[in-house]
Amino acid sequence: MQVVSIPAHNPGPLTGEGNHTYLLFHEARAASESDEARAHASLIDAGTGHPDHLEDVAGALRARAAMLDEVLVTHAHPDHISGTPALRQKWPSATFRKLPWPERDAEYHVDWAPLEDGALVAGGTLQTIHTPGHAPDHVCFWDPNARVLFSADLVIMGTTVVIPGTRGGNLGAYLQSLKRVLALEPRRLFPAHGPVIDHPRTLIQEYLAHRALREAQILSVVASGHQTLDAILDAVYPGLAPELRMAARESALAHLLKLESEGRIRRRDDDRWEYNRRLS
Numbered sequence: 001m002q003v004v005s006i007p008a009h010n011p012g013p014l015t016g017e018g019n020h021t022y023l024l025f026h027e028a029r030a031a032s033e034s035d036e037a038r039a040h041a042s043l044i045d046a047g048t049g050h051p052d053h054l055e056d057v058a059g060a061l062r063a064r065a066a067m068l069d070e071v072l073v074t075h076a077h078p079d080h081i082s083g084t085p086a087l088r089q090k091w092p093s094a095t096f097r098k099l100p101w102p103e104r105d106a107e108y109h110v111d112w113a114p115l116e117d118g119a120l121v122a123g124g125t126l127q128t129i130h131t132p133g134h135a136p137d138h139v140c141f142w143d144p145n146a147r148v149l150f151s152a153d154l155v156i157m158g159t160t161v162v163i164p165g166t167r168g169g170n171l172g173a174y175l176q177s178l179k180r181v182l183a184l185e186p187r188r189l190f191p192a193h194g195p196v197i198d199h200p201r202t203l204i205q206e207y208l209a210h211r212a213l214r215e216a217q218i219l220s221v222v223a224s225g226h227q228t229l230d231a232i233l234d235a236v237y238p239g240l241a242p243e244l245r246m247a248a249r250e251s252a253l254a255h256l257l258k259l260e261s262e263g264r265i266r267r268r269d270d271d272r273w274e275y276n277r278r279l280s
């Protein structure tokens with residue numbers, strides 16, 4: 001299998017230099033002897049429909065005389081999915097596949113072919129791995145022969161991944177997903193943002209350690225009597241820049257919800273958080 005990284009041409013404050021999409025080429029067996037084997041391609045993530053992205057995909061397909069079989073969407077965040085209508089218009093015969101998140105998927109008016117954990121894609125070369133946490137529908141694609149994982153938004157070098165507590169994020173699920181990927185022992189990750197990750201084990205262990213530290217901080221801040229989300233934020237992130245506050249709120253809330261689900265803290269009717277002394 002051949003992998004071509006194609007930029008989505010969408011740089012910005014939330015996407016860094018912009019998303020990477022990946023075009024994968026695989027040979028499909030000829031249907032009959034007279035029929036020539038032809039290169040087939042799968043695109044991982046739809047980008048945002050930027051004309052330069054469409055042009056780059058078209059050029060890479062042309063260069064290999066390949067046809068686009070399918071578009072595999074890793075999750076329904078706009079930088080991964082919103083290019084779907086433009087791609088469908090240009091390649092109407094392609095199949096659009098993702099793990100369902102019905103209320104989000106419906107926005108794109110595409111007949112989605114549903115993916116499930118373990119489903120084979122890209123001509124049978126990749127396995128779908130459901131990795132919820134950053135989003136409920138988040139998947140990675142695993143090549144067991146090359147030990148390579150197309151990891152979408154699971155981890156990003158040099159930063160952390162937002163777990164949006166109010167919009168489908170789930171920190172407990174995210175930590176399980178990190179552990180599941182660690183157990184695969186991947187050799188290399190191809191993420192949707194930032195550079196290729198050549199030392200996945202080290203990076204994933206750093207992520208797990210970072211979350212464990214943050215959880216301990218939040219628990220101790222709640223135990224010492226900080227009750228509102230804002231008070232907790234100010235105690236955990238002193239001097240936080242205003243533009244980072246929204247993301248930090250989401251992340252702190254994701255930690256609080258995880259601790260609540262474990263019975264270590266509780267949320268009062270007035271939305272204040274309390275340390276659960278009986279259980280902790």
Ligand SMILES: [Zn+2]
Nearest residue numbers: 075077134153
């Ligand atoms: Zn995302």
